[in-house]
Amino acid sequence: MSKGKIIVHILQGACYCKGYDPGGFTGLFDEDLKNAVIRLQTDAGLTVRNGKVYDYVFKAFLTMDAYVLTFGSDPRIREMQQDLNNKYYTTSGVQPCDGHYQRGTNTALIYGIQTEEGIAPNLQTGSVEPTTRDRLPTLRLGSVGNFVKLLQYALYVNRFDPGAFDG
Structure with a gap:
């Protein structure tokens, strides 16, 4: 398996962990995965909401941080x-x-x-x-x-x- 596919698989898994549906574990950066990235970019309040996975976006997916309201939040x-x-x-x-x-x-x-x-x-x-x-x-x-x-x-x-x- 290529390094690129492995990274996409990691991103897809991170999407699931964050509650964003990437459309499966395909290893392909498709429209479903792009939309999941856009949702995180939007939820995080970022100005760039284009579905591209910049280093800071990838890091956001790999942390335990939440980008949606959670129980007891304001x-x-x-x-x-x-x-x-x-x-x-x-x-x-x-x-x-x-x-x-x-x-x-x-x-x-x-x-x-x-x-x-x-x-x-x-x-x-x-x-x-x-x-x-x-x-x-x-x-x-x-x-x-x-x-x-x-x-x-x-x-x-x-x-x-x-x-x-x-x-």
Whole structure:
């Protein structure tokens, strides 16, 4: 069996484990498998929803992370998770979108802050360090933009509902 078919079999198995029907274990990258990939790309909130398996998409299939709401989840947290993936996956990686605030969500939030602060991707850590703290802007009544939206996310997960996540 060729290396390509083996990789497609692995992807098809991962689709089943994630709850996406790839249409069988054929070893062929067909329309069913492409549609399963598009569903994960959509559920994860990614901007690219073309059914192509980029490295970050393949990794998302191979983790234990969920990209759909699970028991006891919060749809607003999932909305936040999808938006963080949409804007910051290139630095934070694809994080879960299951509606539960967790380590990956927190890390993506910090990567978002570091990206908005203009910290170079290779210097971003996903942790709040002195550079991250020093570059935090002062937000005032009437401020708008991505920093405001990230603050709204942080407030919400700390049980202070800011209303809409509108930045």
